[in-house]
Amino acid sequence: MKILKALLAGFAGSAALNILHETVRKFDSDAPRIDLLGEEALNRSLNSLNITTPKGQNLYLATLASDFISNGIYYSAIGFAGRKNLYFKAAVSGLTAGLGAISLPDKIGLDDDPVTHCNKTKVLTVAWYLAGSLVTAIVFSKLTKKA
DSSP states (O other), X not given: OHHHXXXXXXXXXXXXXHHHHHHHTXXXXXXXXXXXXXXXXXXXXXXXXXXXXXXXXHHHHHHHHHHHHHHHHHHHHHHHTOSTTHHHHHHHHHHHHHHHHHHSGGGGTOOOHXXXXXXXXXXXXXXXXXXXXXXXXXXXXXXXXXX
């Protein structure tokens, strides 16, 4: 049962992260564009496997789905580790994901501009991954609260 609750909480955090990304990017030109980074990563991954890559809206939706799933699994680890120091573990996980999102793309050959465009973009990227991890902790805490 703990595994199911951890997964539910992780996917709630992932949903919060994706909703935040998708909403704010429509209104703020400095908002992180994780969607563009994800599309490039997905294109390269599929090309390396000699798989035809989707185009246009299909590429966007495939990227959104893969982002949702990968972040959901990542955030689920917060709950797998149990309730002890839950919010601290969530904060560390969120900060690690956010810092990784701004520091790793160029090291693996991706264009990092969508997440490093300016200092505001960098801060928002880290903050949003932190927000997703904290949503995960809140949901997991509620799901495992003793009556």
